Amino acid sequence: MSDQPQAADSADAADADGPEVPVIDLPGDAFDAVLDALDDRDPDEPLRFEGFSVARDDDGGYVLADGGRPEPLTERELHEALSERAAAVTDWYAFERVVGEFGPRRAFLRWIEDADGETVATRYAALAEGIERAWGELKITATITDRGERRYDLRHADDAGVPVDDLETHEDPLGARELVTLDEKGRYRPLKTAPSLAGGWVFPDLGPRDLYETVETIYPATVANWHREREGELDVTHWRETMERQSGIYGVVKTWDRGEGYEHVNWVAEACCDDSQCLKRREWQYDEDTDLDVDGGDGAFPCREPCSVVVSAARKWTRLESEQPRTYEFELTPSEKEQVEDIIDAVADGRTDEIREADTKEGANRYRARFLRAKRFDDEGNLGGVPTDPDAE
Amino acid sequence: MQSLVIVAHGSHLNPESSAPTYDHADTIRATGALDEVRTGFWKEEPHFREVLRTVEGDEIYVVPLFISEGYFTEQVIPRELRLAGWDVSEWDSDGLSADQATLVAEDIDREVHYCGPVGTHRAMTDVIVRRAESVTDDPDVGDDFGLAVVGHGTERNENSAKAIEYHADRIAERDRFDEVKALYMDEDPEVDDLPEFFESDDVVLVPLFIADGYHTQEDIPEDVGLCEDHTEGYDVPTEVDGTRIWYAGAVGTEPLMADVVLERAADAGADLGSALDDVRETTRVATGD
Helix, strand or coil: CCCCCCCCCCHHHCCCCCCCCCCCCCCHHHHHHHHHHHHCCCCCCCEEECCEEEEECCCCCEEEECCCCCEEECHHHHHHHHHHCHHHHHHHHHHHHHHCCCHHHHHHHHHHCCCCCCCHHHHHHHHHHCEEEEECCEEEEEEECCCCCEEEEEEEHHHCCCCHHHCEECCCHHHHHHHHCECCCCCECCCCCCCCCCCCEEEEEECHHHHHHHHHHHCCCHHHHHHHHHCCCCCCCCHHHHHHHCCHHHHHHHHHCCCCCCHHHHHHHHHHCCCCCCCCEECCCCECCECCCCCCCCCCCEECCCCHHHHHHHHHHHHHCCCCCCCCCCCCCHHHHHHHHHHHHHHHCCCHHHCCCCCCCCCCCHHHHHHHHHHHECCCCCECCCCCCHHHC | CEEEEEEECCCCCCHHHHHHHHHHHHHHHHHCCCCEEEEEECCCCCEHHHHHHHCCCCEEEEEECCCCCCHHHHHHHHHHHCECCCCHHHHCCCCCCCCEEEEEECCCCEEEEEECCHHHCCHHHHHHHHHHHHHHCCCCEEEEEEEEEEECCCCCCHHHHHHHHHHHHHHHHCCCCCEEEEEECCCCCEHHHHHHHCCCCEEEEEECCCCCCHHHHHHHHHHHCCCCCHHHCCCCCEEECCEEEEECCCHHHCCCHHHHHHHHHHHCCCCCCCHHHHHHHHCCCCCCC
16 A cells, blocks of 8 residues: 555546546544544554544544644544545545455455555546456446445446346345356256356445355355465365265265376366356366366366365266276268267257257257267167167167 | 354255255344354355355354254264364264254364254254144144154164154144154155055145255155156145145245254354244244134
């Protein structure tokens, strides 16, 4: 934070070329909070604001120090002095009294306006214009009122620029629960950080605490983990450790690691953890000494251990991957081989709904798939008429 | 600052699984008795592993929204919450009497009060009765009615049957219903033969499950004969072999469950003011007038 005194509440403090710093009226609750904070302090123990400090003196008055000569002030004079410095006072009030101490919440709300990097004047000018931040698929726009209160507009990034009146408006952070349950096709979202958040809604006017709660409802624990990472305290639990911890029906997953490398975990991460599947940035690896070969993604918030969706899928793969490969012999035309590949790609990329009904150029087109089935499957559904288990013949 | 953390199973497949957890959390929030109410899940987010780091308070009460003491409450939850030094002997329980254990959660390096599951609390008996009132829409239901409390048998967990018997016995002692029986899905007496076990023409069937899902919406209705196939649905009541069966669905969806969650926290030392009375009142079945 700058050591320079800032007359941030007066418009002429703004750089001639920079954005204009808004005029702030000191609200009564902010002034009362200052008096309360001073009451809790010993005389001469200063309460620090950006660019100045205030302390009680021994005579029931106050002293303001801003680099010039400290002068004794009555309460009325203190009010006047703080009103002239309302930006710095409301900034103090916003973070010390409204946002509070809780680490993740405080760090997140300070990060939004870069409160640890920019001066009050710069931030207030930027807030007056609107500060935009991205968090997963969310777009956060922070603004400030003429009383120095932060207000936040939260919506899907795809709805940037859409008038509030054209969106479904919400106020209660917990109302976000219904927004995250289903994707836009009405399918259940088992993974909250999957990039399948539906849009069409807005929280147009959240306070700081409610913004944090809403983000936590949409992407649970992402702020807490991001905060730990920023503090250098992210506790990453790697694949091996996570699998070895499993018990009950999941206990079997530990047998998938056979000391024969970690290629299978590369496949898992490519299948489940790619940015196209999950917005968390994968920080866990095979083990502490062995990084996976696939990209962990670019998300703002980290993934600190394989999630329950990955563990459940790994259980299935542990069973499937215990099978030995066999050689099957059947005929496909070159186009049919490519069509099988097209179908796998379309399912893996979630594109099947996009393939138009009559677009028979697409291998994963429904008519094309039905034709292939009619031609190549026998009555039991065996590809090429070849039974899956030859011994079952 | 007092924080309540409700931990529940959740589901990767069924959005209804977490619905009761959220509903009860909302009911408790509305009382204002705790500074913070959070939810954590085994299959949803925040996961058990990460829920505590979202908690701000310094007096933390963790209440498992599970029916019985067993694998989840004794192994999975303490392990995933990283409760240092946890051993099931901390609860000193006979399978029904777990109250709470105070342990440091290594994830946050703060103490938490880890409570017994809601399903074995004595107040759960009242929820079963309230469920019967809800499904019959009669706050005085009892006369000329039988009550079947249904759960898994011992196949998966010995304590599961204990919880069912415990509540069935307590309800029977009240002499409110003409008959009260504990029935099971995978052992005798089996819920499939429900009409054989009751003389009453009307029987309320309350499954001791936390959330509606496969067991309560498919298994039991089909086994009991409320429908051939669950996709057809069924009426409440439905007559099966001369007995009118009032099928209540999962007891855990009953709003009074919020009271049991609070009772667990209160037993562990939470200061709840009038919240217990408030919840009992606000979740009451209207006297039909």
